[in-house]
Amino acid sequence: MDTMNAHTPRTGPDARPPAGLVLSGITLTYPDGAARLTALDDVSLTVPAGTVTAVVGPSGSGKSSLLAVAATLITPDRGRVVIDGTDTAGLRRAELTALRRTRVGMVFQQPNLLPSLTAVEQLQVMAHLDGRPPRAARQRALDLLDAVGLADQAARRPHRLSGGQRQRVNIARALMNEPAVLLVDEPTSALDHERGAAVLDLLGTLTRRRGTATVLVTHDRAHLDAVDAVVDVLDGRLSPRPSPLPGR
Numbered sequence: 001m002d003t004m005n006a007h008t009p010r011t012g013p014d015a016r017p018p019a020g021l022v023l024s025g026i027t028l029t030y031p032d033g034a035a036r037l038t039a040l041d042d043v044s045l046t047v048p049a050g051t052v053t054a055v056v057g058p059s060g061s062g063k064s065s066l067l068a069v070a071a072t073l074i075t076p077d078r079g080r081v082v083i084d085g086t087d088t089a090g091l092r093r094a095e096l097t098a099l100r101r102t103r104v105g106m107v108f109q110q111p112n113l114l115p116s117l118t119a120v121e122q123l124q125v126m127a128h129l130d131g132r133p134p135r136a137a138r139q140r141a142l143d144l145l146d147a148v149g150l151a152d153q154a155a156r157r158p159h160r161l162s163g164g165q166r167q168r169v170n171i172a173r174a175l176m177n178e179p180a181v182l183l184v185d186e187p188t189s190a191l192d193h194e195r196g197a198a199v200l201d202l203l204g205t206l207t208r209r210r211g212t213a214t215v216l217v218t219h220d221r222a223h224l225d226a227v228d229a230v231v232d233v234l235d236g237r238l239s240p241r242p243s244p245l246p247g248r
């Protein structure tokens with residue numbers, strides 16, 4: 001039977017691919033009338049476990065496309081996506097789905113919480129989808145809510161939470177299945193400056209504590225002192241730039 005690692009290289013210096021996230025030579029095009037629009041143009045990015053890389057660029061530069069490729073939701077025209085040491089090329093659809101569910105956490109711009117569920121139930125649903133025992137899931141959900149500073153809000157439904165609190169539930173939910181890779185799309189766009197800073201600070205803390213390889217995409221240059229690396233994206237091309245805090 002094939003395993004998740006069936007496609008990882010077995011020889012040479014790359015025999016054991018690193019944990020974290022590796023994108024290499026990614027090109028992605030979309031149909032655009034009679035032609036194709038190039039959303040990602042030969043993009044390569046390595047995000048080690050336990051670090052946050054911010055990808056910063058204006059609207060339409062390809063940020064969400066980059067996350068969709070990293071999440072294996074879209075297959076690029078060219079290039080490789082390696083998640084926690086597993087090369088996703090050639091995995092069957094069911095294997096990709098399993099990899100996504102167990103190894104990838106996603107935080108979208110809008111929290112998309114279910115209105116009828118309490119904060120702790122929003123998280124428990126994730127474990128339920130994964131077929132995990134409910135009792136352990138509840139404890140893990142409560143622990144995660146505690147980690148994002150919402151221990152006392154566990155029984156609240158979304159309409160009784162603030163925007164910042166909803167985004168924290170969203171982040172906790174993405175961590176529920178202990179992902180190796182955490183993909184975060186403009187998490188602060190609906191928040192004021194102070195709450196935005198708090199969310200980025202939280203992402204940094206959770207990333208280090210849980211060893212996720214975190215990609216944060218944003219058009220907002222604020223709060224980037226909390227991340228380990230920053231790359232700019234423009235018209236689907238990445239360019240690295242110096243760390244926001246030289247000498248750190």
Ligand code: ADP
Binds near residue numbers: 057059
């Ligand atoms: P960003 O998240 O930085 O705003 P996107 O990745 O959403 O950028 O979009 C990058 C480019 O690809 C834009 O020109 C956008 O219009 C185009 N695009 C995004 N999604 C699709 C799609 N599903 N079909 C066609 N074009 C798309």
Ligand code: MG
Binds near residue numbers: 185
């Ligand atoms: Mg986007």
